[in-house]
Amino acid sequence: MDEAKTRARAAGVTVVDLSIGASDLPPPPEALEALKAATEWYGTRYGMQLDPATEALSLIGAQEGLAHALMAVADPGDGILMTDVAYPSYFGAGAQDFLPRLDQLGAADLARARVMLLNYPNNPTSAVATTEFFQAAVDLCRKYGILLIHDNPYIDLCVLELFSFAKSYHLGGFRLGFALGCREAVASLEALKAPIDFNQYKGIMRMGVACLKLPREVVRRDAGVWQRRAEVMAGALRGKGCEVQMPTAGMYLWIRLPPGVDDDVAFCQHLVSYTGVALSPGQGFGPGGRGYVRVALVAREEALEEAAGRIAAAMRQAEQEARAKAAAVSGHFPASNADVAA
Numbered sequence: 170m171d172e173a174k175t176r177a178r179a180a181g182v183t184v185v186d187l188s189i190g191a192s193d194l195p196p197p198p199e200a201l202e203a204l205k206a207a208t209e210w211y212g213t214r215y216g217m218q219l220d221p222a223t224e225a226l227s228l229i230g231a232q233e234g235l236a237h238a239l240m241a242v243a244d245p246g247d248g249i250l251m252t253d254v255a256y257p258s259y260f261g262a263g264a265q266d267f268l269p270r271l272d273q274l275g276a277a278d279l280a281r282a283r284v285m286l287l288n289y290p291n292n293p294t295s296a297v298a299t300t301e302f303f304q305a306a307v308d309l310c311r312k313y314g315i316l317l318i319h320d321n322p323y324i325d326l327c328v329l330e331l332f333s334f335a336k337s338y339h340l341g342g343f344r345l346g347f348a349l350g351c352r353e354a355v356a357s358l359e360a361l362k363a364p365i366d367f368n369q370y371k372g373i374m375r376m377g378v379a380c381l382k383l384p385r386e387v388v389r390r391d392a393g394v395w396q397r398r399a400e401v402m403a404g405a406l407r408g409k410g411c412e413v414q415m416p417t418a419g420m421y422l423w424i425r426l427p428p429g430v431d432d433d434v435a436f437c438q439h440l441v442s443y444t445g446v447a448l449s450p451g452q453g454f455g456p457g458g459r460g461y462v463r464v465a466l467v468a469r470e471e472a473l474e475e476a477a478g479r480i481a482a483a484m485r486q487a488e489q490e491a492r493a494k495a496a497a498v499s500g501h502f503p504a505s506n507a508d509v510a511a
């Protein structure tokens with residue numbers, strides 16, 4: 170049917186599409202109220218006014234929005250530009266300080282690309298991007314007619330931003346988010362979603378509206394909790410000899426395993442079976458994550474400190490085993506256990 174409709178339209182026929190039961194009636198006021206709250210919140214937060222009717226859409230979480238946005242705006246064969254480690258819903262290539270090297274993108278890749286997918290502050294690396302980086306990304310996307318989809322702050326006409334209530338408002342299980350920005354992308358996403366889901370339950374939308382109207386101090390207070398937890402965890406790990414970078418934002422530590430320890434999956438499996446501490450192996454976020462682990466700071470400070478001790482001990486043990494293995498392979502057996510532990 171889709172092909173038949175396309176052929177008819179191409180032949181100049183005005184198609185009255187009665188083939189899909191996607192309602193042509195206006196959405197319920199509660200839905201618009203949520204979109205109004207989202208655009209007002211965006212205006213206050215980022216100083217940009219958006220039209221709730223055409224530049225905003227409620228989502229059943231950012232993940233749902235992202236999956237459907239890609240289906241809505243890209244066709245088979247279109248390129249999607251992504252980073253080498255990324256939230257598992259999307260995968261890709263080439264980064265420095267966990268920011269993609271925009272200057273190294275080839276002309277052929279840019280010509281084929283329909284979407285550039287960014288996420289800063291980043292999951293899993295906690296990397297943040299500067300305004301200059303975003304400006305360069307927006308300029309590049311404009312030049313090549315690429316839609317920039319961003320899982321957070323910066324907006325422009327060629328940008329679709331996805332917001333989630335899972336992190337700032339801790340409502341992950343309720344499944345609520347919204348998409349803001351590029352009118353055409355919002356319209357395509359809305360058309361694709363209409364026959365798939367019928368908006369989130371109104372009560373949950375009202376909850377979202379209430380969250381967006383909370384004073385900003387509430388979100389700031391919680392950001393302070395993530396920051397303190399990061400300091401506690403990074404401090405405890407460093408105190409035990411591990412190298413850890415403090416994140417600038419976000420709720421994760423992205424840690425390189427010790428030299429010689431590259432199998433992050435085996436490390437995490439061993440760690441959880443022997444100590445009960447479960448981390449995410451870096452490879453779960455793409456091939457560039459090999460040799461890294463992600464620590465989600467989702468426990469109280471005392472529990473994080475305790476976990477840090479176990480993680481550090483497991484890292485030390487894995488490093489010693491890797492050294493002993495390397496020495497055995499090269500034929501230089503360590504003279505004593507003291508050499509192994511050095």
Ligand SMILES: Cc1ncc(COP(=O)(O)O)c(C=O)c1O
Pocket residue numbers: 229230231232233256288292320332333334335341345346
């Ligand atoms: C970058 C990123 N996008 C999307 C999501 C999922 O958000 P939601 O629960 O709103 O689907 C997460 C959750 O961890 C995330 O880190």
